[in-house]
Amino acid sequence: MTTNPIRTGLPPHARQVFKGEIFEVWQWKQEMFDGTTEIFERIWRYPSVEVIATVGDKIMLEEQDQPDHPNFLSLVSGRADRSQDMLAEAQRELLEETGYRSDDWHLLWKEGGEGKVMHEVHYFAARDCEKVREQQLDAGERITLKLITFDDMLALADEPRFWTSPRFINRLLRARTDSAARDELHAMIFGEK
Amino acid sequence: MTTNPIRTGLPPHARQVFKGEIFEVWQWKQEMFDGTTEIFERIWRYPSVEVIATVGDKIMLEEQDQPDHPNFLSLVSGRADRSQDMLAEAQRELLEETGYRSDDWHLLWKEGGEGKVMHEVHYFAARDCEKVREQQLDAGERITLKLITFDDMLALADEPRFWTSPRFINRLLRARTDSAARDELHAMIFGEK
Numbered sequence: 420m421t422t423n424p425i426r427t428g429l430p431p432h433a434r435q436v437f438k439g440e441i442f443e444v445w446q447w448k449q450e451m452f453d454g455t456t457e458i459f460e461r462i463w464r465y466p467s468v469e470v471i472a473t474v475g476d477k478i479m480l481e482e483q484d485q486p487d488h489p490n491f492l493s494l495v496s497g498r499a500d501r502s503q504d505m506l507a508e509a510q511r512e513l514l515e516e517t518g519y520r521s522d523d524w525h526l527l528w529k530e531g532g533e534g535k536v537m538h539e540v541h542y543f544a545a546r547d548c549e550k551v552r553e554q555q556l557d558a559g560e561r562i563t564l565k566l567i568t569f570d571d572m573l574a575l576a577d578e579p580r581f582w583t584s585p586r587f588i589n590r591l592l593r594a595r596t597d598s599a600a601r602d603e604l605h606a607m608i609f610g611e612k
Numbered sequence: 613m614t615t616n617p618i619r620t621g622l623p624p625h626a627r628q629v630f631k632g633e634i635f636e637v638w639q640w641k642q643e644m645f646d647g648t649t650e651i652f653e654r655i656w657r658y659p660s661v662e663v664i665a666t667v668g669d670k671i672m673l674e675e676q677d678q679p680d681h682p683n684f685l686s687l688v689s690g691r692a693d694r695s696q697d698m699l700a701e702a703q704r705e706l707l708e709e710t711g712y713r714s715d716d717w718h719l720l721w722k723e724g725g726e727g728k729v730m731h732e733v734h735y736f737a738a739r740d741c742e743k744v745r746e747q748q749l750d751a752g753e754r755i756t757l758k759l760i761t762f763d764d765m766l767a768l769a770d771e772p773r774f775w776t777s778p779r780f781i782n783r784l785l786r787a788r789t790d791s792a793a794r795d796e797l798h799a800m801i802f803g804e805k
Contacts, residue, residue, distance in 0.1 A: 430680075436630075436632065437629075437630040437632070437637060439629065439630070439637050439639065439653050440639070440651050440652075440653040441653050441728070442637060442653060442655055444630060444632050444635060444637065446632065446633070449679050449680060449752075450679060451679055451751035451752050452677075452679065452751055452752065452753075452754060453751040455751050457751075457752065458633050459633075459679075459680060460632050460633040460634050460635060462635055462655055462729070464728075464729075484645075486642050486644055486645065486652075487623075487642060487652060535634070535657075536655070536657075536729050536731075538729075558644035558645055558646040558648050558650075559642075559644050559645065559650065560645075561645060576782075584778070585777070585778035585779045585781070585782060586778045588778075588782055589769075589778060589781055589782060589785060592782060592785045592786065592789075593785065595789075596785075596788075596789040
């Protein structure tokens with residue numbers, strides 16, 4: 420039983436009651452409104468990184484198979500389980516999954532972390548990527564790269580095979596119907612023109 | 613160590629390695645593309661029910677405090693932890709949280725269940741509700757009821773205090789900008805006119 424406080428968002432007296440491969444379970448005694456207490460429980464999960472990687476005016480999309488999840492589409496993405504440096508994790512995922520690198524990285528926004536399943540997702544732009552070597556996939560990945568336009572990316576909000584966070588779909592939907600939101604998202608990804 | 617198959621979506625040889633208050637952790641050996649195996653892990657969480665409850669042409673919204681989550685807005689909702697009958701769970705939550713009941717229930721759609729955190733959310737319409745008794749809140753709830761219009765509900769997509777699934781926000785955004793999606797959602801909630 421490990422005590423906190425390495426996981427932000429948990430009360431200081433929360434205790435880790437299980438640690439698995441990618442999930443931890445934390446519990447604490449929570450005082451209720453009538454003075455009684457109950458056991459409250461939350462899951463901590465390794466953060467993820469999602470990379471909107473650009474080559475010229477195109478965006479990298481992965482067509483992918485995983486052993487328990489065939490035939491889906493995604494951004495460059497992965498589990499940040501090697502370090503707590505999210506930028507380094509994002510750079511590693513880009514290089515391993517695509518063979519590309521960028522010298523122009525920007526943290527765009529962070530999702531999640533709240534609620535009973537604490538799972539942070541860090542979205543980065545990696546602008547003007549260049550290919551520097553071959554893909555280095557691990558045994559659980561089969562990835563084919565595609566280059567798509569900004570409008571293609573917005574259209575992915577309607578694509579059931581596109582595997583991303585529902586909050587990112589919200590951003591795509593807003594950008595499709597609100598020109599200010601569209602311009603803002605475009606500038607975040609490609610930089611100001 | 614309990615073996616499956618009570619949790620759909622898990623491979624038959626998955627084993628429960630932890631059971632907490634509201635979460636279970638399941639693991640199995642997954643064969644990778646190169647023939648090696650790795651431990652794969654998923655979380656199962658009690659399903660939730662969300663109720664879009666109507667009174668005349670209005671929809672019930674809850675303004676709520678919970679011990680670890682003050683001052684948020686939500687639909688009538690709760691954890692389905694008493695039975696596997698989602699309709700009965702939704703009817704119980706509506707009666708306890710609001711004191712209202714309905715004789716006209718419709719399962720609208722089901723979310724979630726896929727991914728590494730398996731959490732099903734069942735959305736119901738409870739049409740033409742009538743008050744039959746007082747609220748019966750438990751020690752972890754403080755709930756004030758409001759009646760809002762359909763357009764108010766669509767506007768909640770921009771309200772940070774509105775606590776719901778991001779996929780439901782997607783539906784609200786689509787209904788705001790696509791009149792066919794708007795008419796469809798309205799008919800699901802209030803019935804065909």
